[in-house]
Amino acid sequence: MRDLIQLKKATQAALCLECGKCSTMCPLARFGGFSAARMMSIHEPEGEIHGHAAAVQRCLTCGACEVRCPQGVRYTEFVRGLRVELPEETRWSCPHGAVFQESARWAAEGAVNGRNSSWLEDGLAVAEEGEVALFVGCLPLFDVVFGSELEVQMVEIARSAVRLLNQLGIEPVVVAEERCCGHDLLWSGEEETFEKLAVANTTAFEERGVRHLLTTCAECCRTWRLDYPRYVESYQPRVQHISEFLAERLEGESLSFQDLGEAGTMTFHDPCRLGRQLGVFDAPRQVMASLPGSEVVEMERSGADAQCCGTPGFIQCNRDSRRLQTQRLASAAATGASKLVTACPKCLIHFRCAQAEDRLNERQAAEIQIEDLTVLAASLLTIDKEAEKDSPSKR
């Protein structure tokens, strides 16, 4: 294979000792039929990689393996590289009729002339141009697919972000021409399509003079921060997950929250992209801790050891996904917390889905409330009435 050596070097896979430590961390190893370490033994010659296709596609790219690797192998990058090389027919069918992939491909082809911003409400102040921007991502699309089935309203995450930012005196730029960040396409090997999205998005935000970009999604955040710069060198704004931005401004600023009262115990699920891949562990916990009456408890596996929600992006969903979700929900419930908080809309959907399925099939379900961090914080804001009156109305 043309680039295998290249890829191994670039991801340090060439340094692999075949020690097997990665397998001890890998959540899939427990289900059998999958060995992280064995995948590292993909060598030449050409064609051999095809025999590994099923394993390469099955990997969650959660990165748990990387944490213990003595050689610093960038395992997930290696898997991603392999996916680019694998023929299309070995790709798994994407969940939900691949509807998000299709939407993203379409966006990449430029047919999109403006994402609907009907989620904006009165009282939310946003700007056309400026320093700080909010990247909304696919939240409105999620509502179409999951809104009624899972009883979620994902655009509320975007509204909450604007609400919090307004409270901090910021009117974030919201870009009508933004596209899907392309995360799911990138991780299923569609590099070329991804590149088009990267170019389109960066161009749109650069034109608005944005220097500082906030996301409410762990995956968008990773994509903007780590992946876009590889394709677009000329424009590299500061990219932060909203939890990082809030954590920096907790002290001395105008954010004040109501008391949580009874329901104050909560636990945090680290999204793989935010935690292990961007190293953001503390910020969301700081935001949670700053909510009056809160008590943050930890699950059995958290921080760098956190277990994946089972479905990275909307790339693959299967038996593994359900088992991981069930386990994760059980350990969340075992903490005694009343809320499972996460900082990624996709994790939230996947967990809600597992709960809904249990109810549908009358199975014992872990009935813990699943909440998005941004929504939780915004819902507790004590709004400064005076400030609101002065703020410019919705554009």
Add this chain to the structure above:
Amino acid sequence: MSAPVCEIGGGEAQLAGCSLLIPDVQSEPLPILPVEPAPCTQACPAGINVKAYVSLIAEGRFAEALQVVRQHCPLPGVCGRICHHPCETVCRRGTVDEPISIRSLKRFVADLAVDEAPPAPWPLVDKDAKVAIVGSGPAGLTAAYDLRRAGYPVTIFEAEAEAGGMLRYGITEYRLPRDVLDSEIAYLAGVGLEFETGCRVGRDLQLEEMLEQGYVATLLAVGAQRGRPLRVPGAEACAGVEDALAFLRRVNQGDRSPVRGRVVVIGGGSTAVEAARSALRLGADSVDILYRRYREELLADEEEIRAAESEGIAFRFLVAPTRLIVEGEALEALECVRVGLGEPDASGRRSPIQIPGSEFRVEADRVLAAIGQAADLEFMPPEILAQVSENELLRVDPLTTMTGLQGVFAAGDAVSGPATVIDAIAAGHQAAEAIQHYLEEGRPSIAPQAPELRAPLEYGLPDSPPLTADRGRPELRSLKAGAEFAEVERPFGEAEAVEEARRCLRCGPCGECRVCTPSCRRRHIMVRFPVGDGSARRAPILLRAPGSIAMSLSNQSSTRAQLLPESRPRLLPEVAPSEGDSVEVSPVRVQIVEEQCRGCGRCIEVCPFGAITLSGEGPDSVARVEPSLCRGCNLCCAICPTAAAEPNALSVTWWGSRLADAFDGRAEAVNEAGPIVVLACQRRAGSIEPTLYQHSAHVEVIRFRCVGQVDAGMLVELYRRGASSVLVAGCLTERCRFGEGAHQATEQVARAQRLISLLGGGQDRVRSDWSVDRAGDPIETPVLRMIAEVFGARPDKTGRQPC
């Protein structure tokens, strides 16, 4: 009923219209009905494959439907009119709203063949065993038909001038027009049945003589032609009293002399009702039917009774005549008594007991007696007479249908007493089988054991709303002066018939029609070309085949097969295989990829046939499909979030090739705009494709087993690939043979519309349409509307829009 077998043996499957070499299937013959057949099919005494022909009518394949009927019924037009239709009584659609009007559907296909030229005679086998059939009623005709089909020369001896038995001389013209009967008899003569009419056995020809003439087996199918006399003093001598059968015989022979005054008919069977209606037509002032039991115990068919009542005939129940009141020569009235009912007798009916002192008068100028029938056997030789049982019927061994005389069999009303046409046909089949066995093995066959069926299956019913339109029997025409003997029942029109047949729920695993032609639209076996063969012929083709073949192919894997010379399927040229091609054969039902299934149970919710269950505990549970229940509608595939439910019939490769057809294949498109893509169910698509392609080169039709399989992802993809408009069209929910298709698809369309508009596309460019649902004018209209909208004006036949 024995399980018919399909001819799979020695590793070779012969499917009608197509032969496949399937090397890996069992070499034992496989029963075609390994699971419980549909209720209708089970209920038919003659074993007509009801579900199969109803299914074929639904697809507009009328000739094939008639062929299916003819498999078991030599008289489709007759049965299509006067059968008492036990199939409808049990039809499962009846639990939803009204049963399918199966009988009228049969009539519909039979009528299409009335003017057909008689067929060429069936070949004879090289055997000198001739068979004599005495009597040309339905029993005799059926036995002759079966034996002739098996290759035996048969002669039917009929006492009357014309063949047909009670069909001609008992049943009246307004129910069974003579041209229908004549054309069916002509058909039978055409296939090679010999008729000797005007030959009464016992008078013109003796039984012994028949043996001398080389008839090695004889079937007595002489019916129950003699009416029982009215047991009232003086009845024989009275001119005003007539046997109802004799009366009908005269009427049916063309005697239309008027009937005057008040007519009283005594009896409660078909004969009584027929005589009453005929008398009314001939001018009687009033007609009353006296019956000694309750209404519920009337032997005539419920519909006949209602028709009679609507024509003005009055029924009086629990009444028996005791005396004739005669004034001089003329009959004045009947003296009757009221009747109570005693203990149930052997037949389970309570026997009437006269109540003393309850006598009353019923005015009558004419009495027609229809109180029972017996076989007319007087001219039979004494050894036959010895076989006559106490109630003047022939006695046979119930298993072999043979009388006490070697080589002499009997069937029909002559054995059972007055029954029905379809029972006579069933008896004819049984006798023919016994005779054939007798001729080949030297002894009559023992009636075969009923095949062992699998446990009855619970078929899920589609959750369809009750129909608003009256889909019952076409209404009776009212009596018109001058046309009293014109047929009363209105026939179905073609559109109506198709619509009616589409209501059928297709109970059971496969159509069982055995019209296994490769162009099947209701596909049960799938034949695929080897993957990666690189040519344009990558799409799977699907054969219709009996369910058992599909089931015998192992659950997951498919089997390799080779096409034999005569098996060139009628298909799109790009996919038509040719002789010697190696293809893959696999069942069409859905498969669950276990590792991909998250056990979410969504599929269970949508499966209209209850085919899916979850097995295993908690997070390890996976969906399982019961193969005999799955009908491959693929609704589960649309709902499955993980693509674990895999449409066997519509693979990713298939979708890819359809997309290629729609977009790449038309690269030299005359218009800037992309094609209009129509996603339609096979039923809808079939009839419109040619027309649409004529209208515009810019329309691409993609067929699905059911459009309920379409998901939002597909629609967005079509839009992204440049479709200028996408139309999803299929049957209305209550017409969908899978029940739920429209409902599922509508949801997916709504989802796609919202996504497309969020992404900045025009959401009205993706639409669903269920509005036009008449056969013959299916989805054409909305598509033409779409063409007009997209291209600004109706494009001409080349697809170019007028400037």
